[in-house]
Amino acid sequence: MGDILSSLFSVEWLGIPFMQRALLVGGLLAALGGYYGAFVVQRRMSFLGAGLAHAAFGGIAAGLLLEMEPLWIALPFTTAVAAGIHWIRRATRLAPDTAIGVFFSVSVALGVLFLSLRTGSPVDAYSYLFGSILAVGQMDVWLAVSLVALAAFTVPALWGRWAYATFDEESARAHGVSVDRDSLLLTLFVALTIVVSIKMVGILLVSAWLVIPAATSRLLSRRFASMTAGAILCSLAATIMGLHASFVVDVPSGASIVLAQTALFIVAFGLSLRGTRSGRAA
Amino acid sequence: MLHVEHISVSLGGRSILEDVSFEAHAGEFIAILGPNGGGKSTLIRALLGLVPLHAGRVSITPSSTFIGYVPQVKTLDRSFPATAADLVVTGRRARWPWRVSVGDRDIVRRALERVGAGHLEHSSLSRLSGGELQRVYLARALACRPPLILLDEPEAGVDRVGAADLFDILESYRHEHGATIVMVTHDWDVAFHHASGVVLLNRSVVASGSPVEALTEEAIKEAFGHVGHAHGVLGGHHHG
Numbered sequence: 001m002g003d004i005l006s007s008l009f010s011v012e013w014l015g016i017p018f019m020q021r022a023l024l025v026g027g028l029l030a031a032l033g034g035y036y037g038a039f040v041v042q043r044r045m046s047f048l049g050a051g052l053a054h055a056a057f058g059g060i061a062a063g064l065l066l067e068m069e070p071l072w073i074a075l076p077f078t079t080a081v082a083a084g085i086h087w088i089r090r091a092t093r094l095a096p097d098t099a100i101g102v103f104f105s106v107s108v109a110l111g112v113l114f115l116s117l118r119t120g121s122p123v124d125a126y127s128y129l130f131g132s133i134l135a136v137g138q139m140d141v142w143l144a145v146s147l148v149a150l151a152a153f154t155v156p157a158l159w160g161r162w163a164y165a166t167f168d169e170e171s172a173r174a175h176g177v178s179v180d181r182d183s184l185l186l187t188l189f190v191a192l193t194i195v196v197s198i199k200m201v202g203i204l205l206v207s208a209w210l211v212i213p214a215a216t217s218r219l220l221s222r223r224f225a226s227m228t229a230g231a232i233l234c235s236l237a238a239t240i241m242g243l244h245a246s247f248v249v250d251v252p253s254g255a256s257i258v259l260a261q262t263a264l265f266i267v268a269f270g271l272s273l274r275g276t277r278s279g280r281a282a
Numbered sequence: 283m284l285h286v287e288h289i290s291v292s293l294g295g296r297s298i299l300e301d302v303s304f305e306a307h308a309g310e311f312i313a314i315l316g317p318n319g320g321g322k323s324t325l326i327r328a329l330l331g332l333v334p335l336h337a338g339r340v341s342i343t344p345s346s347t348f349i350g351y352v353p354q355v356k357t358l359d360r361s362f363p364a365t366a367a368d369l370v371v372t373g374r375r376a377r378w379p380w381r382v383s384v385g386d387r388d389i390v391r392r393a394l395e396r397v398g399a400g401h402l403e404h405s406s407l408s409r410l411s412g413g414e415l416q417r418v419y420l421a422r423a424l425a426c427r428p429p430l431i432l433l434d435e436p437e438a439g440v441d442r443v444g445a446a447d448l449f450d451i452l453e454s455y456r457h458e459h460g461a462t463i464v465m466v467t468h469d470w471d472v473a474f475h476h477a478s479g480v481v482l483l484n485r486s487v488v489a490s491g492s493p494v495e496a497l498t499e500e501a502i503k504e505a506f507g508h509v510g511h512a513h514g515v516l517g518g519h520h521h522g
């Protein structure tokens with residue numbers, strides 16, 4: 001216990017190469033999760049993260065079956081599912097969660113089928129389910145850097161349009177915003193972020209990447225701009241805390257990051273209650 | 283200014299508007315009245331280009347005319363974190379503001395003051411009453427001084443005094459800028475007191491013209507199936 005406590009305050013872990021890589025990839029993907037999460041939460045599409053993560057499971061299982069790098073199958077598979085969800089939402093009267101639910105189930109069924117056809121060890125599949133710092137390699141660094149570059153490049157054009165359509169889709173349309181095209185882009189960017197984050201956070205918990213930091217920031221924000229910035233900061237802080245805890249206590253990084261996000265959510269919830277009470281008193 | 287020629291709209295295989303035509307000239311105040319489900323809101327959406335036309339056409343001259351739009355407040359998501367100033371800025375550009383610039387702040391302040399809501403500039407939308415939110419929406423519509431304003435039931439969710447204030451603000455803006463106003467409303471008094479023209483709509487145009495010409499007992503019966511509350515208003519205006 002004493003060793004764990006002293007390790008918690010140690011910075012030695014920052015000198016270990018695989019932890020540096022995990023911190024870099026985790027930080028970049030956390031920032032993306034927070035950024036896109038603000039839109040996902042405010043559009044009441046929190047289920048999208050879980051749906052796309054399970055869609056990625058189908059792609060990863062196909063990659064494992066074909067003995068290829070699972071990410072190269074999961075990326076096109078999940079973006080195709082994201083496009084399918086978007087198309088069904090727009091072309092039918094089905095609610096968004098229904099469209100997501102259909103693809104969620106089909107993808108998991110395909111994943112289970114592919115894994116059952118596979119003869120190798122199930123251990124590598126487990127690491128995708130729960131996330132592992134050790135699984136993060138050089139390729140993940142490049143993918144994370146590319147996704148952040150894509151987001152940074154498109155922020156000036158897309159943030160304001162996405163935010164406007166999130167607030168009031170009809171007014172945005174009346175102003176000439178291409179709401180459908182923009183919404184498809186958002187879904188695709190979320191899909192890419194989810195797939196690349198799976199190695200670190202795991203399929204089962206990656207939706208928290210989008211939901212908890214944005215929900216935490218929402219509790220304390222009066223403006224959508226501050227909610228977006230707060231979600232990014234909260235996600236970064238939870239990832240650093242979670243990766244550190246994962247290293248010290250030797251638990252899967254996905255669980256430790258999500259528990260760190262939850263701790264921040266509880267603090268924000270307490271602060272928001274205090275703010276509400278003092279507001280009433282005033 | 284606004285020419286609506288024989289437009290028809292079908293949504294999900296169901297006919298919503300059939301062969302609707304009317305005109306609104308510069309400086310006119312057109313009230314669109316009709317029963318629930320009669321296609322009033324769809325007509326506003328068609329004028330904004332938000333629904334495809336099955337037939338006919340809508341032309342606005344000049345084509346570059348900026349349109350101020352006031353949607354129904356009751357349908358909006360109040361959980362979105364935003365201040366009144368953020369919302370008014372969207373009247374000037376087709377994007378949500380990351381921050382309200384110094385240049386925008388003056389325009390926002392003037393627009394809010396014009397509608398008697400200057401004190402709400404920094405207020406969260408979630409804390410505004412229906413009437414206050416409607417004023418902020420009106421400020422957004424007026425921020426760019428548009429020559430054409432479309433409103434969808436601006437009195438919905440607003441108390442009677444608040445609604446009367448809104449119509450006075452619109453009237454003063456119309457007289458000052460020669461603007462055209464097209465408004466969906468359920469309020470017969472508005473039609474008689476403020477509108478220069480009325481379109482009585484129940485999927486197709488039942489009657490149109492000046493309020494006294496269009497709002498006859500027969501036309502209202504044809505549109506609504508009964509005269510109901512309109513009876514007292516009609517009596518006062520047709521015989522008063």
